[in-house]
Amino acid sequence: MASLISCPHCGIRPKEEYAIKGAALPRPAPDAPRSVWFDHVFLRDNPRGPYEEYWHHAGGCRRWLIVTRDTATHEVLACRDAGAEPAVTA
Amino acid sequence: MPDPTAAAFELTHRPVLVPVALTSPCIALLPLPEGTVIQILGPAARVEDVCAITDATGFSLRGNGPGQWFAVGDEPDKFAELAATLPDGFTAIDQSHGRVRIAIEGESVGEVLAKGTGVDLALFETGRAATTLIGHVATHLARISDDRFELLVTRSFAENVWDDLKIMAAEYLGVSHE
Ligand SMILES: [Zn+2]
Numbered sequence: 001m002a003s004l005i006s007c008p009h010c011g012i013r014p015k016e017e018y019a020i021k022g023a024a025l026p027r028p029a030p031d032a033p034r035s036v037w038f039d040h041v042f043l044r045d046n047p048r049g050p051y052e053e054y055w056h057h058a059g060g061c062r063r064w065l066i067v068t069r070d071t072a073t074h075e076v077l078a079c080r081d082a083g084a085e086p087a088v089t090a
Numbered sequence: 091m092p093d094p095t096a097a098a099f100e101l102t103h104r105p106v107l108v109p110v111a112l113t114s115p116c117i118a119l120l121p122l123p124e125g126t127v128i129q130i131l132g133p134a135a136r137v138e139d140v141c142a143i144t145d146a147t148g149f150s151l152r153g154n155g156p157g158q159w160f161a162v163g164d165e166p167d168k169f170a171e172l173a174a175t176l177p178d179g180f181t182a183i184d185q186s187h188g189r190v191r192i193a194i195e196g197e198s199v200g201e202v203l204a205k206g207t208g209v210d211l212a213l214f215e216t217g218r219a220a221t222t223l224i225g226h227v228a229t230h231l232a233r234i235s236d237d238r239f240e241l242l243v244t245r246s247f248a249e250n251v252w253d254d255l256k257i258m259a260a261e262y263l264g265v266s267h268e
Contacts, residue, residue, distance in 0.1 A: 009155055010220055011213070014208040058228070059221065059228045061154070061155025061221065063155060
């Protein structure tokens with residue numbers, strides 16, 4: 001269940017302590033074409049199954065996390081600190 | 091030019107919580123002195139550096155997530171003293187005006203706090219500290235001993251949290267909570 005999120009710093013906490021930003025996607029290059037940036041900002045695949053999202057532990061350690069959540073079962077498969085992810089923070 | 095209104099509007103410090111404890115044999119709610127509260131930010135790996143300066147200046151140090159700490163003490167106006175000894179790479183922010191401490195203690199402290207927070211208090215050992223929600227308010231929680239916790243809340247929410255704690259503790263304080 002996604003009602004409990006296991007913060008790597010704080011342990012298991014209720015979802016009310018978090019704010020969700022949305023899909024954790026690699027950012028396009030700053031000079032990428034407008035169409036690529038448009039897709040990055042506005043278009044999502046909406047898959048059924050595992051999905052990576054940014055969650056902010058707003059009512060806790062205030063770190064940005066990447067939560068891997070199954071969109072069909074709401075099972076939380078992984079939760080890690082976003083600061084250790086060069087691919088999505090570049 | 092000196093501000094002619096300064097004298098007329100001289101700031102007077104008044105504690106936000108009425109400094110009266112609520113006690114029963116198994117639970118006590120205690121407003122703590124509005125002393126000095128300092129938020130410290132810096133590299134998480136250099137926690138010993140922070141410990142050294144808070145020990146030397148008489149503060150109690152509490153963790154608040156990676157690379158974040160609160161230094162708290164009962165004495166007011168101690169910010170400059172700590173800030174002067176801060177090593178390179180760290181930032182200190184005076185929160186004395188912005189955050190208020192409340193202690194809660196007694197044998198029923200676990201049962202009372204569990205009504206408001208999602209932290210598993212059975213696994214939260216003495217010496218640990220973390221921010222959590224108490225009801226809807228972000229609250230920094232520190233376990234001082236087996237049956238004593240200290241809460242640190244933003245000043246504007248202090249009365250609200252105090253009232254919530256009163257409701258949470260009502261059955262142990264033997265008071266009604268309407
Ligand atoms: Zn956290």
